[in-house]
Amino acid sequence: MSHNLTGTKLPKVTFKTRVRDESMNEENPFKWQDMTTEDIFANKKIVLFGLPGAFTPTCSSTHLPGYENNYETFKALGIDEVYCLSVNDAFVMYQWAKNLGISKVKMLPDGNSEFTRKIGMLVKKENIGFGDRSWRYSMYVENGEIKEMFMEPGYDDNHAEDPFEVSGAETMLDYLKNK
DSSP: OOOOOTTOBOOOOEEEEEEEOGGGOSSSOEEEEEEEHHHHHTTOEEEEEEESOTTOHHIIIIIHHHHHHTHHHHHHTTOOEEEEEESSOHHHHHHHHHHHTOOSSEEEEOTTOHHHHHTTOEEEOGGGTOOEEEOOEEEEEETTEEEEEEEOSOOOTTOSSOOOSSSSHHHHHHHHHHO
């Protein structure tokens, strides 16, 4: 199966997210908010990157911080928003962002792995006790259509390693600067 999705439209998916609601006068002022792929991608230029898991070494030390540190450069290149997607729930994604001091990149929980499965990026990581997770990739999306995708090599269930060569912020910035 080819995983180069360039030129294809994103699937219609609803993400279960949590958003801050200051009117809730509670210790934990968050409410559930469904966000669809339409809400996120319609009439926008989006950079989305998917990774295996919150709080994991490469994702925490390099992948997510690389996009956060280059956020203003992405905006200067005409990108409306940068999203980090993982097959984790909204609570985990929030705490991970808080733990790393992420304030610019938006966290997108794919807790049911519906989006990841529908784009063909779902892999088994049972060899390390993770169950089903996202393969590592990045994509540039215009109005819901994938214009470019960078997928790590070696896509496979229970891959012994976690390659991180082409889905980082630098590769995406190089593409955007030269497109």
